[in-house]
Amino acid sequence: MLWVGGKRLYGKVEQVGSTYVATTFAFLQFLPLFPVRSHIVVAEGAADTHTVVPIKMHWKSVATGYLRAYGIAATLFTFIPGLVMAGTSKVPTAYVGAGLVLACAGLTTAAFSRIGRLSREEKAQRLLYARFLGHPVHPSILDEDMRGAVAQKLRDFLEERAAAVMTGSNYRKGGPVKAGYRVLALEPSMRDREYLEAAFTLACIDASLSVGPMRADAERVHGALWNKLLAEHPDVIDVVRDAEAVQRSWVSNVLGFVPLVAALGVCCVMLLRNDAVFKWRPSGAEKKAEYGFVPEELLR
Incomplete structure (x- = not known):
């Protein structure tokens, strides 16, 4: 062997x-x-x-x-x-x-x-992460050191970007960066796409590095930022089309169901052919009982 x-x-x-x-x-x-x-x-x-x-x-x-x-x-x-x-x-x-x-x-x-x-929405989210992580993957699969390094770069970027795009008094340079990006990104006046995408990625990383209430808050901000991105920039979901074109075709997706469909068909045929399950024709005993008696007048 x-x-x-x-x-x-x-x-x-x-x-x-x-x-x-x-x-x-x-x-x-x-x-x-x-x-x-x-x-x-x-x-x-x-x-x-x-x-x-x-x-x-x-x-x-x-x-x-x-x-x-x-x-x-x-x-x-x-x-x-x-x-x-x-x-x-x-x-x-x-x-x-x-x-x-x-x-x-x-x-x-x-x-x-x-x-x-992955759903279409999850693919679109990972393609946004890829702009900052280098690969279209969820940040949680990376080790903590890598996530921490990326998070620090994103915080620096968001602070510099906010100073350039925000003109109101709600942003105070040098303030708490972590609290600043979460509050700032959800303000109606913040519509800068690059800022929102970076904040969306950072919120996901923060959630993966946090526990308890801090994790729940980061997840809340992450979900709210995704909804805002869809509202402000509806084409964010369209980036999936090019990625799906590279993936498997619909024929390959259908082939994945072949084992179940084939097994279902063959099992149905075998059950239908089983006289103990479905009695399509009378058994030998039933035939004997049905035709075993012949009226006496027919025998004359």
Whole structure:
């Protein structure tokens, strides 16, 4: 028997354009054994060519890697026994066999089609983060030192930018920078797009670095700034179109549902063919009872 092992990427999640998060696993027979490290993966023009940026362990990617690989294996191992149970066993064993196949196929389908996918709004937000982080990812996946360094640069930028765009008396240069950007960005008179995008990113970083009430306040500001960006600059959501053009086509998205649809169709056919579940034709005993008596006058 040929044994195949080594290290490779599993658990591709949170893709925006050609950038996504994945985890390197040690594997055996193409089944992941244990995670080694997560990465930001930036695919390049040539096929199978990419650049990786190490990050802290991304547990959603880890769980997705296990679920996709072992979900396929479980579906293959249960497919034939499950269909045999559905097609030949009596109730409720037949339903148990069909349910086993559908459960494995459903988990595999969810792992490929749902888990780790971003909504259109989430992609637009990550593309805004990319202007300051360098990659379209959520700031929370970066280590604390990197987030702290980016946050300090953003605070310096916001202080300088505010001095240039604000003419009212509500801004006091040299005041509390943290409180200043949160209050200033939400003022109706502040419409500068670059300032709002930087404040939006900084609020997300502050939320990831804070706990308790400070975290809740940063998340509140983050949500309010996103709503303001959508109101003041509606085209902020349109930047997703170019990223989606680089991503998988709709054909690939539909293919993710093939395991569940195929399993559902085959299980239905096997159940319909099972006389113990659906009695489409009379059994031998029923035929005998129906035709076993012949009136005496017909025998004369």
